Amino acid sequence: MAVRIRRKYSSATLLLCGLPLCCSLLSPAVAHAGDTIGSDGYVHVAPNGVVLGVDPYYPTDGNGGYDVGDYTVDLSYDPASRFLSAKALVTATTTQRLSRFNLDLRGLTVTAVKVNGVPASFVRAKAHELVITPVTELAADTSFTVEVVYCGRPEPEYVPGRGATGWRTTRSGGAVAAGAPHSATTWFPVNDTSVDKATFHLNATVPTGWSVASTGVRKSVHNGTHSWVEEVPVTPSATMIAIDRFAVRESTLPAGTTVLDAFGPGADTALARTLPAAMEFLTGKLGDYPLPATGGVYLQDWFYYSHPSQGRPVHGGFAGESALVQALASQWWGNHLAIKMWKDQPLVDSFARYTVWMWDEAKGGTAVEQHYQDALRRAGSDAWFWGRKLADPGMGREFSVTDKGVLMVHALRKHIGDEAFFTMLRDYPSISALLNQGWYDWELYTAAVxxxxxxxxxxxxxHGTTLPPAELR
Known part of the structure; x- marks a missing residue:
């Protein structure tokens, strides 16, 4: 019989116990003595120093050798020709000596690269690697900048089992880039791993009559340039940009959070009216909203889901109230609390989806327990339903198991009681704001609480693939 060995402690456990975190626990890659080449995939390391390796689903996601502090993207986009011209400035700190390192960028033509203001050589490799060789080797633990000039017609990426994500044109002739796992790489160079959060600044110039919505707070609109700032570090997959002939509506919630909603041509404005009540409900369950701004981008387009971009989810034309509530809950469970690897995605999605059940109950709809019993009855003993492993659903299926995951969340609530459950629901994203968490971290944390x-x-x-026994349901 195979034995699965668990870590004895995690970053969440250290915080829970009041023990200090040292910088080495957050090291993004394993650098061997004399190694000066940053890896072309982010190497995950456990808090106890055990090397976990690269993401098993997307092994070349992210890069080693540096931590990004900020992205500043200056771009112009012409909706008529669908052509993008851009310059990205990446500010980072080395975690080892670097004679060569990578950024992630899909398609698009790179015309120039500078490191610390000096022209650097570069080549493209694999589907998305931009390999950069600076003139002078970078010392360890030093700040540096990378300037990338690029252009072209952005295209979406197609992930098996997930479909198109990233940059795509809208029915009204605009464009939107949102989605996971690889949206950011379709329009700006990035260290494409959730464990390297960074602040984000965007200056986007579009023709007269067009508007830009993005992550963070809108700072200004001047001569066709729309400037956005996100000072709360964001994972690459939680960034977004939308360009269209938007009708923009701004307001402020009673708690002081600013709201900016952008409605594309033909988009229904009714869904946005749910946001104030949903935010009041969620802050009551999850604690203070972790961002200075909220709102959404509402499109007429055909997709049914809402992508929980940080602070400003993108809602398709068929998205409903449940999708909006889940996208807002994901600001705590998914953005503030970010995953380590993509196999951990069901953890945050399952809890975000559970808030939809609680929201339905709170406004006089179906009770949470009834949701649970109805879902159990529909699932029955179906081998396909229970055969999907929440801890490792498989590449392309990391977003498709929350129908099982939401059952797990309610079963956990029943198993440990409301007091412990709601303490964890509120506190875990808060203590994990500067960390990244996975299933093992959550398991250890909940057992301790x-x-x-x-x-x-x-x-x-x-971890199981069969119907859980009755005593655990």
Whole structure:
């Protein structure tokens, strides 16, 4: 019988116990003595120093050798020709000596690269690697800048089982770039891993009559240039840009959070009216909203989901109230609390989806327990339904198991009681704001807070592939 060995502690456990985190726990890559080439995939390291390796689904996501502090993207886009011209300035700090390193960028033509203001050589490799060789080797633990000038017609990326993500044109002739796992790389060079959050600045110039919505706070609109600033570090997959003939509506919530909604041509404005009440409900359950601004981009386009871009989700024409609530909840569970690897995505999605059940109950709809019992009855003992492993659903399926995951969340609530459950629901994103968490971290954290051995529960619900036993349901 195979034995799965668990880590004895995690970053979340260290915080819970009041123990200090040292910088080495956050090292983004494993650098060997004399190695001066940054890896073309982000190497994950456990808090105890054990090398976990690259993301098993997307092994070349992200890069080693540096931490990004900020992205500043200056671009112009012509909707008529669908042509983008841009310059990105990446400000970063080395984590090892670097004679060569990579950024992630899909398609588009790179015309020039500078490192610390000096022209550098570069080549393209694989589907998305921009390999950069500075004139002078970069010392370890030093700040540096990379300027990339590029242009072209951005295209979406197609992920098996997920479809198109990233840059795409809208029905009204505009463009939107949102989605996961690889949206950012379709329009600006990035260290494409969730464990390298950075601040984000955008200056986007569009023709008269067109508008730009993006992540963060809109700072100014001048001579066709729309400037946006996100000072709360964001993961690459949570950034977004939308360009269209938007009708923009601004307001302020009672708590002081600013709201900016952008409605594309033909988009229904009714969904946005749910936001104030949903925010009031979610802050009551999850704590203070972790961002200075909220709102959404509302499109007439055909997709049914809402992508939870940081601070400003993108809602398709068929998205409904449930999708909006889940996208808002993802600002806590998904953006503030970010995952380590893509196999961990069901963790945050399952809890964000559970808030939809609670929202429905709170406004006089179906009780949460009834949602749970109805879903269990529909699933029955179906081998396909229960055969999907929450801890490792497989590439392209990391977003498709929340129908099972939301059942796990309610079963956990019943198993540990409301007091412990709601403490965890509120506190875990808060203590994890500067970290990235996965299933093992969550399992250890919940066992500590509940003061209960949850091994059997998680083996059945998270790591198991059959209907959990009745005593755990």
């Amino acid at each position: 509940a003061d209960k051995d949850l091994t059997a529960f998680y083996e059945a619900w998270v």
